[in-house]
Amino acid sequence: MPEHFCEDELLFILNTDKRKSLTLKYYAKKILYFLRQQNILKRLKTFLEQPAEQQSALEGAVLVDQYCNPLADVTLSGISAQLDEIAEKVRKMLRIKNSSHPSLRVAQGDCFVVEDFELQRQVVCALNSVLYEQLQYKGNEFDYYNPLNSYIHQVLLRHTGIPISLSVLYMTLASKLGVQLEPVNFPNHFLLRWCQKPRGTEDIYDFVYIDAFGKGKQLTAKECEYLIGHQVTADYYSAISTNEVLLRMVGNLLNIGKRGEGNEKSYQLLRDSLDLYLTINPDNVQHLLLQARLYFHLGIWPEKVLDILQHIQALDPSQHGAVGYLVQHTLEHIQHKKHPATPEVKKRSTPEHLEVQYSVGLIMKHKRSGYNCVIYGWDPKCTMSQEWITTMRVHQLSNGANQPFYNVLVQDGTCRYAAQENLEPHSAPLEIGHPEVGRYFSEFADTHYSANEELQTRYPEDMDETLGSVQELYHRLTPGIENQDQAPATDRNNHEAMPI
Incomplete structure (x- = not known):
């Protein structure tokens, strides 16, 4: 059937009386989650096939957000509209400082570049003032490893994020106002670079580096090293492609999934981030092996596991030991599924x-x-x-x-x-x-x-x-007894010492 028909039917199930048909809703939600993710993966593959100069970091970040939150209402047009509102606030600030600024004469959505360095500086100053002082955006230092920090719609909602998500927003806003910034894959702290000399230079000292996580602070190349506490080679100051931005963003989510407590939520994040990573970089053997092990551990999609293992073997024959072990046990799993064990029945009268x-x-x-x-x-x-x-x-x-x-x-x-x-x-x-x-x-x-x-x-x-x-x-209780406050609980899989 047409995909939109299936989605409408699933949404109808999910929107009926929320207290009834809970099992039907449970599986309808899972199917809808899967169908939407498949569509988003197709769009991501189309996006990755575009020429590098046509790829927008914001669009890529929105696709990552949508894939990890397929049931949320996240659209590129909606995110762009929110950024247009912020850009308009920056223009108002610019109008006060310089009523003849060229950014004020350009229609919203038009592509243009402000060439004069002093006029660029005015844009950056106004952007910092609006974003960090007026709107109170900040780096999330206290809950850094929360996956919400990587989702663009959540960063806009909560006004907090990590270096890479804040950098994507900052870079997009600067571009809307005529200032071209480039993403820098700096170790442990994603940065943007702003050229202070005629274009074409690659001397790291010809750039100012902007820390979007640190309220737009401007750094020299040497100060960037102080930021992370050690020296790095000039390669780390180079601009990177949109593909590389997305790989780092997805890599952050992947690491959060690995750090998880082994519950369904962390496994889902691990699955989603692996899917995204391998869509962008399909021949990464270590991540393919991790994906095969994850599916094997969860006992799901054994046919997919065999496909992954076959791909690994073709890419890197030296992995034959790990591949052979997983192939053997996956085939056993497939055989076991053909003859499933009868679930244990527990009778109270026993x-x-x-x-x-x-x-x-x-x-x-x-x-x-x-x-x-x-x-x-x-x-x-x-x-x-x-x-x-x-x-x-x-x-x-x-x-x-x-x-x-x-x-x-x-x-x-x-x-x-x-x-x-x-x-x-x-x-x-x-x-x-x-x-x-x-x-x-x-x-x-x-x-x-x-x-x-x-x-x-x-x-x-x-x-x-x-x-x-x-x-x-x-039947004999007085109605309307107020619920007591709930206290946080520890997951069964969390081995933190706590009385049961």
Whole structure:
């Protein structure tokens, strides 16, 4: 069917009653995410095929933003319009300083270059004043590794970013006002360079270097070295192409994904940034190997893994050891998928499960940490490794590991594994805003979640238990009890020592 028809149908599903058809919405969202990403990749490939002089760093940065946030409303026209508004503020500032400035006589959108150096300096001064003093843009020193710092629409929304994202905005704004700046792939701190001599020079001392992260501070070549604390060769002061700008931007996101806590959010960022990196640089063996290992680790798309491994082998035969290992285990995975294991069924009536007090779908509160959550699974005893049990200080609990433990989706978007003695039914049940809710539940029914077909198959006696518990717990409670403040929770995969 036409792509727009599929997208309309998926959006219709997502826009129906938000409390119902949660599983349908969960998969509709995933499909829409995938379809939009495929379209964005096609546009990125077309963009990369353009001559270098026609490629805009802003357009490339918007494509990166769109790929990582395919469900957000991010468009090049929308971003450009916001930058036009900022450029207009700069023109107003220029008008006060120099009412005859040539930038004021050019229609918005026209390409032009201010040749006179003093007139360029007036533009840069006005730009710094508007961007950093009036609009309060700044480098995000306190949350540097937040991926939002790399997304152009978020930088414009939050007025903060990292050197490369702020540089793309700064360079684009300067260009709109007739000043040509060039991107510089300086180590550890992305910069822009501004030529102070006739064009064509490559002497590093003929340039002023602008630190967009440092409120537009202007640096000499020597001062750039002070910025990073060590000397570098002249090569690092050279201007780079738009492709190289995008590789560095995507490389930053890739490193953030690697630093992640191993949860779904960090894996998604790792997948997205690898897709982008390999679209720009498709023959990078190390990143191809990382992509194959990631898909293998997540147990997804084994056919794609084999394609990647075949490509690696053709590029670098010396990788045959790693490639052979992954090929063997991927083929085993494909064979296993043909004969999937029957999921474990847990019945409450089984003697070893009699101590399990709570059931899937109940909305709970953690007695110690105060977080709100919904149960989506349970074990009669803790099934985690001894290392996890020690790290999480399970021995400090009254009943230790020898009590039921529950898989819960937490309001803050994490998943945790909580001991029975630390959970209690929520006094005023509320929706749990977790992205995985639809994976397990079909509906939010005011006081609890209804398990979907798959979860009911695994816990066939739990829904009756949940309905009974809800009837007993809430029919005599006074309505309107206020929810207590939520406290931050630690992801189940986070090994930070914290009592369960």
